[in-house]
Amino acid sequence: MIAAISACRPLYRASIPNQPMLTGKSELEVDVGVETGSGFVNASYSLTNHILLTAGGNAWSNNNTSAQFGEVGVGFFRYNEVENFGGSLLVQAGFGNANVIDNDFIDDPFNPNQNGLVEYNAQFSRFSLQPGIYWKTENFDVGMGLRNSMLYWLAPSDYDGQTVDGFDIFAEPVVSMQAGSAVTKFFIESSLQIPIYRAFRHPITPFHLGLGISFLISKKTLSGYQQQNAIEQ
Helix, strand or coil: CHHHHHCCCCCCCCCCCCCCCCCCCCCEEEEEEEECCEEEEEEEEECCCCEEEEEEEEEEECCCEEEEEEEEEEEEEEEECCCCEEEEEEEEEEEEEEEEEECCCCCCCCCCCCCCCEEEEEEEEEEEEEEEEEEECCCEEEEEEEEEEEEEECCCCEECCEECCCEEEEEEEEEEEEEECCCEEEEEEEEECEEEECCCCCCCCCEEEEEEEEEEECHHHHHHHHHHHHHHC
16 A cells, blocks of 8 residues: 555655654654655754744655655644643744656556656645644653645646646644653654645645654753663763
């Protein structure tokens, strides 16, 4: 199934949403992973006990597609240490580009007039609003978010007889689970790409599955590491 999804030729391939799970001031959370043909990095840093910054990006490449995307954002979060429960609201903006080669030797339902190899190039900006909730403990975390994304195509060109121009709107829910130590956890994430409105007809990658490692750097985790290192010595 993943191989079939990766064989798609989308102009826009949604990155897995960044789902921060922070507990307090001066925490840096970095997620590094791979998902259905691409690699990605998401980072979040808490300026205060309630304000955070985000940054991230992804890149993918296969026989007929190569693309890159990067974004930054700001958000609000609140975490209850007694209940181990938190919530966040992110506002993010980014830029991406894609180069797609449409191979007509493969039956393509999106291109009925197949006459050989056709190359498409597109650039887009993305603005998103994402509420999220999470349950976080020292060794296990679960988070859920709903990224509401609006794309604007910056470089109009022809795609299957259509003009690549205008706005697209997507709803992109994500579920993330992490397990490991307080500093390092392995994670699995899944996300959907649900089109609400598209300015022109183009294929998408509807399902995303990511695997990777999450790092949490804070005063608490650093002091715990120093204490453990002193005991071992």
